[in-house]
Amino acid sequence: MSIVNPALNDYLLAHATPQDEVLRDLAEETARTLPERLSMQITQDEGALLTLLARLCGARQAVEIGTFTGYSSICIARALPADGRLLALDVNEEWTSVARRYWARAGLADRIELRLGPALDMLRALPREETFDFAFIDADKTGYPAYYEELVPRMRPGGLLALDNVLRGGRVADPAASDPADLAIRKVNDTVVADERVESVLLPIRDGLTLARKR
Secondary structure, three states: OOOOOHHHHHHHHHOOOOOOHHHHHHHHHHHHHOHHHHHHOOOHHHHHHHHHHHHHOOOOEEEEEOOOOOHHHHHHHOOOOOOOEEEEEEOOHHHHHHHHHHHHHOOOOOOEEEEEOOHHHHHHHOOOOOOEEEEEEOOOHHHHHHHHHHHHHHEEEEEEEEEEOOOHHHHHHOOOOOOHHHHHHHHHHHHHHHOOOEEEEEEOOOOOEEEEEEO
């Protein structure tokens, strides 16, 4: 199932804030060196949306679960004020070494803190205080339910969580889908919509993006 109509793809990209040289070069390097992992990188239009969302909610403290080669972290960090901070959590040193290079090139190295290791362990080690204004989850899909539960108490009132890939190519609507990742995403989708701590919407952007604002 194609969530984004291929005939409209180029039009969508042409009508989003264009990539600058840093993001364009990063996307090209990722496609060239990690072609089998390219689906893990967000697209230009989704990156522009993350920047807008972080700016609109006035984010100063942000957290990202799943950094890959750093495209989304650049988009989020650019929306933060000079004294803002993005905490980036990932498990792969090879991929994030690419991210580090592009963070430096974008002038954002002092605004992003990378921590390597299992994201759930690192989240649980954080103070259970309302700290973050913006959170982006784009990591292993089976971990989404646990990541969400750890993040909500750590979001400030009015803080925004964004969860990527929540349609799983349409498989969330297929009762026969039994892949553990599909089941986990279906579970977190059901959790979010029933969660009285947040107000939420699931948008058909790319492979689905849920936005949940803490009350």
